[in-house]
Amino acid sequence: MITVHEAHEIITATVTPCGPAVAAPLRQLRGRVLAEEIRAGFAMPRFTNAAMDGFAVRHNEIAGASEDAPVTLPVSQELAAGALRVAPLAPQTCARIMTGAPVPEGADTVVPFEQTSGFESAAVEFYKAPKQGANIRHAGEEVVAGALLAAAGTRVTPAEIALLATFGVASALVRPQPRVSIITVGDELRLPGEPIEPLAIYNSNLPLLETCVEAAGAEVTQTRQLRDDRQAIREALAAAIAESDVIVTAGGISTGEFDFMHEALDALGVEQRFWKVAQKPGKPVYFGATAAGKLVFALPGNPVSALVCLLEYALPALALMQGATPAPKFTATLDEPFPADRKRYRFLFGATQIENGEIRCRISQQTDSHMLTALREADCLIEAEASPEPLPAGSLVTCSWLPWANAF
Numbered sequence: 001m002i003t004v005h006e007a008h009e010i011i012t013a014t015v016t017p018c019g020p021a022v023a024a025p026l027r028q029l030r031g032r033v034l035a036e037e038i039r040a041g042f043a044m045p046r047f048t049n050a051a052m053d054g055f056a057v058r059h060n061e062i063a064g065a066s067e068d069a070p071v072t073l074p075v076s077q078e079l080a081a082g083a084l085r086v087a088p089l090a091p092q093t094c095a096r097i098m099t100g101a102p103v104p105e106g107a108d109t110v111v112p113f114e115q116t117s118g119f120e121s122a123a124v125e126f127y128k129a130p131k132q133g134a135n136i137r138h139a140g141e142e143v144v145a146g147a148l149l150a151a152a153g154t155r156v157t158p159a160e161i162a163l164l165a166t167f168g169v170a171s172a173l174v175r176p177q178p179r180v181s182i183i184t185v186g187d188e189l190r191l192p193g194e195p196i197e198p199l200a201i202y203n204s205n206l207p208l209l210e211t212c213v214e215a216a217g218a219e220v221t222q223t224r225q226l227r228d229d230r231q232a233i234r235e236a237l238a239a240a241i242a243e244s245d246v247i248v249t250a251g252g253i254s255t256g257e258f259d260f261m262h263e264a265l266d267a268l269g270v271e272q273r274f275w276k277v278a279q280k281p282g283k284p285v286y287f288g289a290t291a292a293g294k295l296v297f298a299l300p301g302n303p304v305s306a307l308v309c310l311l312e313y314a315l316p317a318l319a320l321m322q323g324a325t326p327a328p329k330f331t332a333t334l335d336e337p338f339p340a341d342r343k344r345y346r347f348l349f350g351a352t353q354i355e356n357g358e359i360r361c362r363i364s365q366q367t368d369s370h371m372l373t374a375l376r377e378a379d380c381l382i383e384a385e386a387s388p389e390p391l392p393a394g395s396l397v398t399c400s401w402l403p404w405a406n407a408f
């Protein structure tokens, strides 16, 4: 049996990014991973413009203005945002100007209309002189041409969408989405909505794995619910290997009499990279690869074990295939003792809260590997090395966010 750390190393050494990069339009970029860096094609602001609705002036012409001694200037032009041609400001005049409109040559200050007699008159009284240069947004003050907007490997969020749009970028190169088949196995399984016999159970792994894989930016190409049938399992695996980059299975990977997954994978020429990791839950997890580089994650059937192994091994692999860095882990302080396992690395779901700027976590009450209700209110997965004693409250532990915690 290998350690959790060795399992991670084997996956990292095996997985390569999907290629070649493909172009995707702006509206389809969210959740995809950039395969190119995006740089500003021009400086921002593009041109010097007004930050307030008011009047563009030469500061020295209104310098002494006050309520008691207003300065009056005639209006020589009107500039709205979208004005494409702008005349220089004639001396001893002002220009009506709206927020975002280009500042005419010669003007160096914008006076908000509230500090004047307003937009109605043809000659404007100025009651106050703001600082020279006030209310002007200068060309290039935010971003210089060529500045990095988003690095390759960035997973696109609404922030990148808006940045790209700001610079007129309508499409970008992204990594192709890994194509994933999901197979669940068990005579006892029924799909939600189907009638159910007293000794059967509903299939929770299929929708759980499918939604997690989709949320990780991959494309689920097929989902199967199979009986514990050698032939059916072998055929479904062969089809899945043919049509997808990654195969995720759940169930039938332990050593029970009807656990056919391992022999089917062997028979199809999938090379085992590991089987069984010293961890709880999820000990029987299997990882293998075909000669063509197709990856197989055969997860244990217990729902908590399946999810833990998906989060720990399959989702980081999907991130690497997309050219992204797997989600970083964080450290939290235990609110209560953590029941470490004597021999195996222990994973338990937990819930965090922030107290005095510190992340604290408590452990889900249901801790067995068939108890998916551990997910109620959980937002993280807590992990700890094997230890003969429980970790005392107040210890620091490593955690990872559940992918849907803090989700947009």
Ligand SMILES: Nc1nc2c(c(=O)[nH]1)N[C@H]1C(S)=C(S)[C@@H](COP(=O)(O)OP(=O)(O)OC[C@H]3O[C@@H](n4cnc5c(N)ncnc54)[C@H](O)[C@@H]3O)O[C@H]1N2
Binding pocket: 184, 185, 186, 188, 189, 201, 202, 203, 204, 205, 206, 250, 251, 252, 253, 254, 255, 256, 259, 281, 282, 283, 284, 299, 300, 301, 302, 303, 305, 369, 370
């Ligand atoms: N003698 C031993 N028995 C078991 C061992 C062992 O080392 N020696 N390992 C245990 C561990 S650890 C786990 S985890 C399970 C994993 O077994 P399998 O991967 O073969 O999974 P199954 O036997 O098919 O199912 C286990 C459990 O999960 C339920 N299940 C399966 N699929 C689903 C699904 N899609 N949705 C909901 N629930 C599902 C299934 O009904 C079983 O209760 O083996 C232990 N046994």
Ligand code: MOO
Binding pocket: 279, 280, 281, 282, 283, 284, 300, 302, 305, 369, 370
């Ligand atoms: O360690 Mo198993 O994965 O009991 O659920």
